[in-house]
Amino acid sequence: MQLSITKFEKPVYVFEPVLPDLNQLHEKLSEIWASKYVANMGPQHRLLNERITEFLKVSNTTLFSNGTLALMAASRALDLEGEVITTPFTFAATPHSLVWNNLTPVFCDINPVDLTINPARIEEMITPRTSAIMGVHVYGNPCDVVKIQEIADKYNLKVIYDAAHAFGTTIDGIGIGNFGDMTMFSFHATKLFNTIEGGALCYKDEQLMDKLNLIKNFGIKNEEEVVMAGFNAKLNEVQSAVGLLVLDMVEEEQKKRMKVFDIYKEVVDRLDGVEIVNTSDESVHSSYQYFAIRIDAERCGRTRDEVYHKFKNYNVFTRRYFYPLCSDFECYRDLPSSAVANLPVAKQASKEVLCLPFYGSLLENNGAESISHILRKVIVDG
Numbered sequence: 001m002q003l004s005i006t007k008f009e010k011p012v013y014v015f016e017p018v019l020p021d022l023n024q025l026h027e028k029l030s031e032i033w034a035s036k037y038v039a040n041m042g043p044q045h046r047l048l049n050e051r052i053t054e055f056l057k058v059s060n061t062t063l064f065s066n067g068t069l070a071l072m073a074a075s076r077a078l079d080l081e082g083e084v085i086t087t088p089f090t091f092a093a094t095p096h097s098l099v100w101n102n103l104t105p106v107f108c109d110i111n112p113v114d115l116t117i118n119p120a121r122i123e124e125m126i127t128p129r130t131s132a133i134m135g136v137h138v139y140g141n142p143c144d145v146v147k148i149q150e151i152a153d154k155y156n157l158k159v160i161y162d163a164a165h166a167f168g169t170t171i172d173g174i175g176i177g178n179f180g181d182m183t184m185f186s187f188h189a190t191k192l193f194n195t196i197e198g199g200a201l202c203y204k205d206e207q208l209m210d211k212l213n214l215i216k217n218f219g220i221k222n223e224e225e226v227v228m229a230g231f232n233a234k235l236n237e238v239q240s241a242v243g244l245l246v247l248d249m250v251e252e253e254q255k256k257r258m259k260v261f262d263i264y265k266e267v268v269d270r271l272d273g274v275e276i277v278n279t280s281d282e283s284v285h286s287s288y289q290y291f292a293i294r295i296d297a298e299r300c301g302r303t304r305d306e307v308y309h310k311f312k313n314y315n316v317f318t319r320r321y322f323y324p325l326c327s328d329f330e331c332y333r334d335l336p337s338s339a340v341a342n343l344p345v346a347k348q349a350s351k352e353v354l355c356l357p358f359y360g361s362l363l364e365n366n367g368a369e370s371i372s373h374i375l376r377k378v379i380v381d382g
C-alpha cells in the first residue's frame with residue numbers, strides 16, 4: 001500500500017483476521033493429529049479455557065463454538081422468561097438469541113455518547129413480564145454497568161452483557177466479564193481475539209458451569225443420562241489451538257491498533273461534523289475492536305452514506321455498524337418498542353455511524369495514513 005489518495009490495488013475491508021504463524025499452527029496440528037482427539041473438550045480446549053479466564057481476569061469461563069450460541073445458552077442457563085430489555089443498536093445475534101429462547105426483546109434507546117443502552121430509559125420499559133436486561137458493550141465501550149446493576153437489583157432482574165466487541169476491555173483494571181450475571185465474548189474471525197468461529201461465557205456463579213456444559217453438549221450428563229434438551233455448541237480442538245496461538249498475539253495487535261487509532265484521530269479531530277465514537281470514562285481501557293466515527297450531515301456537508309459510497313471508489317469497504325437498527329428488521333419492526341418515537345437516539349446514530357478499516361497491518365505501507373487522507377478528501381472535496 002502506498003501513501004496516496006489513489007485507489008488501493010487490493011480491496012481493504014473493515015476487518016482483517018489476526019492469524020497465527022503457519023509453522024506454529026502446523027506444530028500444534030501435529031500434536032492434535034498424534035493425539036487422535038479432535039473434538040469434545042479435549043486438552044487444547046481445556047488449556048484455552050484456562051488461558052482465557054486468566055487473560056480476561058474473570059472467575060469462570062465456558063467456551064462455545066460461536067458467540068450467538070453462547071448468548072442463547074446464557075438466557076437458557078439463567079431460566080429467563082417473558083421480556084428482556086435490550087438495545088436495537090447491535091448485531092442481529094443479540095435479539096435473535098432471545099427469540100430462540102421464546103423471549104420477547106424490548107428495545108430501549110441508547111445514550112448519545114458511547115451508543116450503549118441508556119439506563120435512564122430502562123425503568124420505563126420494565127413490566128411484570130420483564131426478567132432481564134441484555135446490554136451490549138458497543139465497539140468495546142462498556143455500558144453503564146453500575147447504574148444497570150442498581151436497576152436490576154431494585155427490580156430483581158438478571159443482567160447479561162453481550163461483549164462480542166469487548167475482548168480485553170477493562171474498567172479500573174477490572175475485566176469487563178466481571179459485571180452482570182453473565183458476559184458473552186465472540187471469537188469470530190473479525191474480532192480482536194479469534195478462534196475463526198468461537199465464543200465464551202464468563203460468570204461469577206460457579207454453579208452455572210455444570211448447566212452450561214449440559215446446554216452446549218446435548219444435555220448429556222453421562223453415558224446413560226440426558227437431562228435436558230441441550231444443543232451442540234462445542235469448540236473443537238483445532239479451533240482451540242488456533243485460539244491459543246492468537247491469544248499470544250492480542251497485546252501486540254492492540255498496540256498496533258492504538259497507533260492506527262492515533263493516525264485516524266489526528267485527521268478526524270480536524271474535520272467539522274465528524275467525531276470518534278468513544279467512551280468519555282477515563283477509567284476504561286478499550287478493546288480497540290472498532291474505529292467508529294459519527295458524521296453529522298448538517299455540520300459536515302456530507303451524509304454518512306455519501307462517505308460510505310465514496311470510499312468504495314478507492315477500494316475501501318467501510319461498514320455501517322449498526323444500520324439498519326435491529327428494531328427495523330422485518331422480524332422486529334412490529335414490536336411496540338420498535339416505534340421510532342421510542343428510539344430517537346438510536347435512529348439518529350444508525351444514520352451517522354461509519355466503521356473504518358481497523359487492524360494492525362494497516363501500519364504497513366502507510367495504509368492507515370492513506371485511509372485517513374481519503375477520509376479527509378471525501379469529506380472536504382466530496
Ligand code: T4K
Pocket residue numbers: 013014015016017066067068069090091093094136162164165186187188189190198199317321
Ligand atoms: N453480538 C454482537 C454485538 C456482534 O457484533 C456479534 C457478531 C455477535 C453478537 C455474534 O457473535 P458470533 O456468533 O459471530 O461469534 C461480522 C461478523 O461475522 C460478526 O461476527 C460480527 N458480530 C459482525 C459485527 O461482523 P458481517 O455480516 O458484517 O460479516 P462479513 O462477512 O460482511 O465480514 C465483514 C468484513 O470482514 C468483510 O467485509 C471482509 C472481512 N473479513 C471477514 C471474514 C469473515 C475478512 O477479511 N476475513 C474473514 O475471514 O458480520
